[in-house]
Amino acid sequence: MTKLLIADRDHNERTGIGWLVNSYGIPFDHVLMAGTMLDVFQIIESDMPDVICIELDMIPREAWDDFKERIRQYKQTIIVTTTEATFERAMQGIELHAYDLWIKPHSPDSIRRVLARCCKAVSHIHQGIEINGEDVSLSALSYHSIFLPHRSTADDCWLLLLQLEETEQQPKLLSFLQDYPFYNEPVLLPLSDMIVSIFTREPQHSLVSLKKMGNRLLQDWEEKFTEPLSLVIYDTNDTSLSLRQKYQYARQALDIRFFKGYRQVSVIEDKVEWQIIDPFLTPGEQREWIDMLGDADREQLKQWMYKEFLNKEEPYPETGLLRTRLTSILAQVRRFMKSHYLDQGRLEEHYHQVFETILYNPILYRIVQEFLLFLYEVLDTAKKHQEHSRTDIIEQALRYIEENYNNPHLRLEDAAAYVDRSPAYFSSLLTKRRGQSFRQLVTAVRIKEAQRLLLDTKLSIQDVAEKTGFINANYFSKIFKEKTGSTPRIFRNRKKL
Structure with a gap:
């Protein structure tokens, strides 16, 4: 009973x-x-x-x-x-x-x-x-077999590991697998980040036939659902391996999606051998990155990243080392940011987001694209800061002129020294930004102040000329008429009318 x-x-x-x-x-x-x-x-x-x-x-x-x-x-x-x-x-x-x-x-x-x-x-x-x-x-076909170090009658099996990009959708995947018309019904073991399927090994099964089955399952899934799915099929003739060892090798193989992306079927029959690389930039590579960032060469930066990280072939580099190499490059960008005072605000937040992406995003090409978008933002911001810095130079020079216009010996060289630029560069930048020469700007400031003094005070023409930096009253009157169309005396008398 x-x-x-x-x-x-x-x-x-x-x-x-x-x-x-x-x-x-x-x-x-x-x-x-x-x-x-x-x-x-x-x-x-x-x-x-x-x-x-x-x-x-x-x-x-x-x-x-x-x-x-x-x-x-x-x-x-x-x-x-x-x-x-x-x-x-x-x-x-x-x-x-x-x-x-x-x-x-x-x-x-x-x-x-x-x-x-x-x-x-x-x-x-x-x-x-x-x-x-x-x-x-x-x-025999249970969680014991894949987690506990013992042999069981289930060791002669092959494994199918299925992993969704959005693991919270696993109940949907489990239901799909439970209803799927497998030739041999598997044991399904749901885990927090994947579903392990254990199949009895049949003589007619080959790696080719298993891959066809995996592709068919993936196609059937995508006809019903949109969530990206990655599959790893593990089968081997090595009878010395326990089911637990097979599971461990298959789980390691899931990292292949880092290079291939989701919506792929990987079929393996041995432990995945990862290529060991030096994760850090060489001194020559560091200099190359300093030059590329300094030149703001977007195309060269993109081609460098593509060549270094995309279109990888087996044996693939160990994913942890590749992530470390990406953080090594990010450190060069960080130094560039600090040298241009960009390590603050929105750009600083984006930097930390990219760092998190490098550490945890499961797909390499997504990391590279996110990295490049961040690089472009850094270069754009650096350019804006540089232009703003140039504007600041002009503003500083204008303030200097406004504070020293009453000095009849005020020279271009004095203002250039004040903003720490060469006279030739400063003169060119001033003309480009303001559309006037240094002498024209000084004269405009002096005339404006002279107009104020003529209207608001009772100072003599001679005193107004001295206070606004003109050598003598005659020269002052000549320049004043050229700029305003009237003599200082006529300009003052208009107030009385």
């Missing part, structure tokens, strides 16, 4: 699974329900169910050890359910020696398949039958 206990805090979840058991005709003799841990303990003691399907989230921390002990004592087959597709939940399942881990929302086909197997295994145990010499607990 086989008994199933369905334990979940949600009444609808319990009822739904019970309904599926009856609808699919899974031959459990009794289906029991529990909504609290107290109910679970009581049913385990009184009815001794053979299979327990329990929600991990309903087990309080203080009851965890007690529950484990009861499971060990009564030797039930455990199926755990959760809404969290995390490594922590997977490890809890391992700790309970769970046969399977279901991620809510449940797939009806997966429930039917798993419970039917469990019911069949329990029936054979009751009849004293061993199935093909295998462990009837079916734990």
